[in-house]
Amino acid sequence: MGKIGFVGIRDRGNVGSKENTGNFLHGFAARQIVGGYQEIKRLDTDPATLAKLREEITHLGFVAATTIPVNREPEFTKKHAELADFIEALGLPVVVFGLGAQAPLNATVEDAWVNENTLRLMNVLAAHSQAIAVRGAFTAELLLKYGIGNAEIIGCQSAFLSRRPDFRFPEICKGFADTPWDRTLVSITNISQELEYVVPAMKSGATHIGQSAHFEYQLKEHPPVAALDDLPDETRALLTKGHSNCFAKGSIDFSEYQDWVRKNFQQFYNVPEWLDFIRGRFDLALGTRFHGNMTAMHGGVPALWVVHDSRTQEFCDHLGLPHAQLSTFQNGTPIREIIGEHLDSSRFNAVYPKNYARFYDYLERQGVTHRLAPPLQDM
The missing domain is CATH 3.40.50 (Rossmann fold)
Structure with a gap:
């Protein structure tokens, strides 16, 4: 070989x-x-x-x-x-x-x-x-x-x-739809499109796992500031259009967001540390990041993939991963109702x-x- x-x-x-x-x-x-x-x-x-x-x-x-x-x-x-x-x-x-x-x-x-x-x-x-x-x-x-x-x-x-060959999706605990947000992992691709679960996650102390969250990484490293404009130019240059829109429109309060990031944001540059952080601490993972949810799954955390592009869709279709369309969150359906309906591991376990x-x-x-x-x- x-x-x-x-x-x-x-x-x-x-x-x-x-x-x-x-x-x-x-x-x-x-x-x-x-x-x-x-x-x-x-x-x-x-x-x-x-x-x-x-x-x-x-x-x-x-x-x-x-x-x-x-x-x-x-x-x-x-x-x-x-x-x-x-x-x-x-x-x-x-x-x-x-x-x-x-x-x-x-x-x-x-x-x-x-x-x-x-x-x-x-x-x-x-x-x-x-x-x-x-x-x-x-x-x-x-x-x-x-x-x-x-x-x-x-x-x-x-x-x-x-x-x-006998791997199974992490067991979904009874009452998982009522899991406290502070025991939830959230992953985000475009914050302005994911407000329906980002805002309650922020207000309730969920953990935000970043993947390309370079603004959040720098925001956490920097001492707290009173306003967005007080950040250094090199940090504000990392703002995405989604961030800018949310802060400008008041969809997200910058001070609250800064506080959340400083307390609850993590971004890992090697997988063993990422897995060690997850294991035994969380009951649910939710978000648009495919590998953020996949890491959660291997860390023993049931995950719900939020589908927003063809890449995530074809992954979930082939592997049988529990998923819901991003549009489902945007049409006013209660989050817990979406989780209860879509977080089903049976197809993954059947096709794995x-x-x-x-x-x-x-x-x-x-x-x-x-x-x-x-x-x-x-x-």
Whole structure:
């Protein structure tokens, strides 16, 4: 069996760095699952460097995350051409982990387009991969539209972090819909769209777990101020449009928000610390951050995913994760009623053994060493 050299999403970051810290779970899970690996820190195509690398590894592992932006060409896609060049020059089989597209919730494959650099990387991956592990049907259909037919729907490897074929969704305690907010984890993507649960969470002392919450991270580090304008320019520069709208309209009082952040905000740059913080302290996780909820699940906390884009939707559909549409919270339905109706683990538990077996088979066919226990025989 072969040894992997990893590129793509890492498993940790420098404390305070301006990254999506949720992706570290994505990278951490891939590394925990494979048997042996090394990190490839530079995409060096020097022939001597490549020759040495081919002696050390048998496969290239690409932890992909939301690599395919739909109908956009953001700055990061310029690096896709560099990665494609490296894969072609190295010439080793590629094992893809968690490739996904990022699109609005109601986007259609028919109307979607992928920029040139990203499309070139997808074709190079297809040529060097026995199969490309993708997050869900939307991503698979999008690749097929461009003639890439070897996508395999796996979901996200973070779902299999336990490495157990009999993993079960955390037990939902009796009366969970009445769980006190101070024992609730909340994750937020766009604060102005999530006010219906952010405001009660703030007022009741829920814990806010940030992923790209760079403004909150700096706000917590800074001594308290009387008004937003008293913050340093470099901190106010981190305000999102959603923050600015909420404070300007009075949807959220800045002083109350600052107090909440200073007392109840956390953002983790490595997964073990994140899991240690969660275990045994919370009864419920709620929010739009996929990996924030996934980390909660592995920390023993029942989670309800709030679906706001195609990425979260296809994850939840394939893996059977409990979820509710963001629009459900925005139409006036009481929060506890939404939680009571949608926080149901039965589908996840029913489909998990087959999803696990599919991922196990995917790695076996790739010929890489891994640490997954064999699937259950009776499924």
